[in-house]
Every structure is written in C-alpha cells, then in structure tokens.
Amino acid sequence: MDDQELIGRVLAGDPNAERALYDAHVDRVFRLVYRMAGDLDRAQDYTQETFIRAFARLREFRGEAALSTWLGSIAISIALNGLRKVRRLRDREVALDAVPPMGRMTPEAEPDLKVRLAQAIDGLPDGYRAVFVMHDVEGYTHEEIATSLGVHPGTSKAQLFRARARLRDALADFAKE
Amino acid sequence: MLDDRLDDQLRDAAKDYNDPPETPRDLMWERIVAERAEKTDRSSVLPIRPLRHLRPLWWAAGIAAVLALGIGLGRLSINRTPLAAPAPIATGTTPRVGNAAYQVATAEHLSQSEAFLTLFRASVRQGGNEQLASATARQLLATNRLLLDSPAANDGKTRLLLQDLELVLAEIAQLTPQPRSRDLDLITEGLERGGVMSRLRTAVPSGPSTTQGAL
Numbered sequence: 186m187d188d189q190e191l192i193g194r195v196l197a198g199d200p201n202a203e204r205a206l207y208d209a210h211v212d213r214v215f216r217l218v219y220r221m222a223g224d225l226d227r228a229q230d231y232t233q234e235t236f237i238r239a240f241a242r243l244r245e246f247r248g249e250a251a252l253s254t255w256l257g258s259i260a261i262s263i264a265l266n267g268l269r270k271v272r273r274l275r276d277r278e279v280a281l282d283a284v285p286p287m288g289r290m291t292p293e294a295e296p297d298l299k300v301r302l303a304q305a306i307d308g309l310p311d312g313y314r315a316v317f318v319m320h321d322v323e324g325y326t327h328e329e330i331a332t333s334l335g336v337h338p339g340t341s342k343a344q345l346f347r348a349r350a351r352l353r354d355a356l357a358d359f360a361k362e
Numbered sequence: 363m364l365d366d367r368l369d370d371q372l373r374d375a376a377k378d379y380n381d382p383p384e385t386p387r388d389l390m391w392e393r394i395v396a397e398r399a400e401k402t403d404r405s406s407v408l409p410i411r412p413l414r415h416l417r418p419l420w421w422a423a424g425i426a427a428v429l430a431l432g433i434g435l436g437r438l439s440i441n442r443t444p445l446a447a448p449a450p451i452a453t454g455t456t457p458r459v460g461n462a463a464y465q466v467a468t469a470e471h472l473s474q475s476e477a478f479l480t481l482f483r484a485s486v487r488q489g490g491n492e493q494l495a496s497a498t499a500r501q502l503l504a505t506n507r508l509l510l511d512s513p514a515a516n517d518g519k520t521r522l523l524l525q526d527l528e529l530v531l532a533e534i535a536q537l538t539p540q541p542r543s544r545d546l547d548l549i550t551e552g553l554e555r556g557g558v559m560s561r562l563r564t565a566v567p568s569g570p571s572t573t574q575g576a577l
Contacts, residue, residue: 219382245552
C-alpha cells in the first residue's frame with residue numbers, strides 16, 4: 186500500500202492504517218532525531234511529538250513532497266527546538282555551578298577520531314549540524330533537506346560545505362599523524 | 363588543506379555519530395495513542411463549531427477579511443504612540459521585565475502573523491500571486507521558532523497556537539513560485555479548520571497597542 190492510500194485510510198478513521206503509517210516511517214524519524222539528540226529519552230519524546238503533530242495535520246499534507254520528507258520537516262523542527270531548550274537549560278546550570286565547559290578535552294584524553302569527530306559535530310551551529318547529520322550521516326538528499334528545513338537546496342549545499350570545513354579544521358591534527 | 367584520507371576517515375567515523383539503538387516502536391506508539399486521546403478529551407470540553415455552517419455567509423466573511431486586512435496592515439505600519447497608562451498583562455501578578463518583553467514580542471509576532479495570513483487568504487481568494495508570501499512566511503517562521511524556544515511558550519495556550527502557526531507558515535514558506543490552486547486551498551482550509559485565524563485574533567490584543575508600555 187502506498188502512502189497516498191494509507192493517508193486516505195487514516196483520514197477515513199482507520200486505526201490500523203494509522204499504525205501502518207507509523208510503522209512505515211517511524212524508523213527514519215527516530216534515527217534522525219536520535220542522531221540530533223544523542224539521547225534515548227529525548228529522541229523518543231521528539232518522535233512521539235512528530236507523529237502526534239503529523240496525525241493532527243495530515244489532512245493538510247499536500248503530497249507535493251514525499252510523506253517521509255514532510256515527516257522529516259516536522260521531526261527536525263521539533264528536535265531543533267527541543268535541543269535549543271535543553272542547551273539553554275544546561276548553560277544556565279553550568280553557569281550556576283561554575284563547572285568548566287564540557288567538550289574541550291585535552292589531546293591526551295581524546296582516544297580516537299570518532300570521539301573527536303563527535304565532539305566537533307556537537308560543536309557545530311544547529312543549522313550546519315542538521316544539514317551534516319541529514320546528508321552525511323543519514324543520507325538525505327539536498328532537496329529533502331531543503332524541504333525539511335524550509336531553505337533552498339543551494340543553502341543546504343553551502344551549509345554542508347561549511348560544516349565539513351569546520352570539521353576538517355577541528356580535526357586537522359589528524360591529517361598530520 | 364586536508365588530504366583525501368582524512369576526508370574518508372571523517373565520512374566513515376560520522377556514520378557512528380550518535381548511532382541510534384533499535385527503535386522502541388511499541389513503547390512510543392502506546393504513548394502517542396495515549397497523548398492523542400488526552401488531547402481529544404481536552405478539545406471536546408470546548409467544541410469548535412464547524413465553519414461549514416457559516417458557508418452562506420461567505421460574502422460577509424469576505425468583507426470581514428478585507429476589514430481585517432486593513433486593520434492588520436495598519437498594525438504593521440502604524441506609528442504607535444504610548445498610551446496614557448500601560449495596559450495590564452493578564453498574569454495576575456506584576457510581570458518581571460523579562461517576561462513582559464517576551465509578551466510584547468509574542469503579541470507583535472501574532473499581530474503580524476494575523477495580518478499576513480489575512481492578506482494571504484484574501485490574495486488566494488482573488489487569485490493573486492503568492493511569490494512574496496513565501497519570503498514573508500520564512501521571516502515569520504524564524505521568529506515563530508525563536509518564540510517557541512523562549513519563555514513565551516511556557517504558557518500552554520500560546521505554545522499550541524505557535525506550534526499550529528509554525529506548520530501553516532512552513533507550508534506557505536515551501537510554496538513553489540507557481541503553486542497549484544489546490545495547494546493554496548488546502549492551506550487556507552487548514553487555517554480555518556484548525557481555528558488558527560480565530561485563535562490568532564483572540565490572542566492579538568485589540569486597540570492601538572496594549573503591549574505598549576508593558577516594559
């Protein structure tokens with residue numbers, strides 16, 4: 186059954202179709218928000234919120250983009266908003282406790298490229314990180330990313346280019362080894 | 363310049379970035395079902411009258427839309443003068459300056475969004491060109507996301523309104539230069555079905571500016 190048929194059945198009130206739609210797309214949504222959040226609880230929250238909002242707005246889905254892209258745009262929006270809140274809260278807690286900032290380990294404490302890369306990706310601005318994760322990690326096309334983030338495909342490409350450049354700068358010492 | 367070997371290493375290593383575990387499908391589905399049931403219960407307390415009952419009054423709605431458009435544009439362009447006394451913000455306690463600032467920003471944003479959506483809807487009805495709408499929607503969408511991320515969204519009613527508004531603005535922002543009329547109709551129908559316009563108007567303070575002087 187294709188997405189359009191499934192949507193029609195969901196809109197007609199078929200609960201089995203709702204579950205089928207969820208099953209068809211939940212992995213991709215969960216993978217994306219988990220990559221962004223890096224935390225199981227938050228990834229679950231964002232995934233749930235994505236589908237709650239999607240079901241509430243399904244009648245407005247125009248079919249111009251794929252359903253998966255539409256779901257991705259809701260998911261990334263929820264994840265970015267949620268993560269900004271978490272970061273703000275965390276920053277406040279850090280300021281109160283006067284704890285030194287995390288993510289700046291000494292070179293001796295950095296075991297390998299993956300750990301360093303993860304820290305460098307975490308340190309990217311939200312927009313760059315979203316594009317990098319969607320394209321280089323999850324394999325979205327620039328067209329899908331552009332639709333999801335509400336930007337032009339050229340913007341997506343430019344942000345990916347800059348994200349990669351930042352990561353190269355952050356990990357330049359590996360090139361010398 | 364980094365060599366190609368590091369590029370390849372980076373690409374491989376990136377695949378392990380926040381590597382997701384198996385999707386907890388059933389657990390999340392149970393929560394989704396419960397949350398949706400709860401929302402349905404909440405909304406059934408205050409049923410919204412379907413707008414199709416108002417279909418015979420489309421001509422009146424058209425006039426109202428034009429009037430609202432004028433009011434909205436006026437709000438966008440008016441050179442505001444301070445009120446004699448600052449209008450109170452209905453919080454029950456004296457708001458702190460920080461909260462008042464968010465309330466002012468929210469009221470301004472909702473006012474602009476209301477004006478924009480009224481203009482958009484009127485334009486769609488008259489078969490106008492929606493090319494400019496997409497750019498404006500992007501700007502409003504950016505502000506909307508900032509507000510959703512701010513203490514302004516701590517109030518549940520405001521948060522729900524901003525969330526619904528976000529989806530509408532995102533749909534308009536994604537319109538192609540030559541959108542299909544069906545797409546435009548779906549957006550305007552969505553506006554009415556979700557009660558977004560009426561909720562916006564309820565949320566937007568009336569008068570020249572009730573938020574003026576709140577700081």
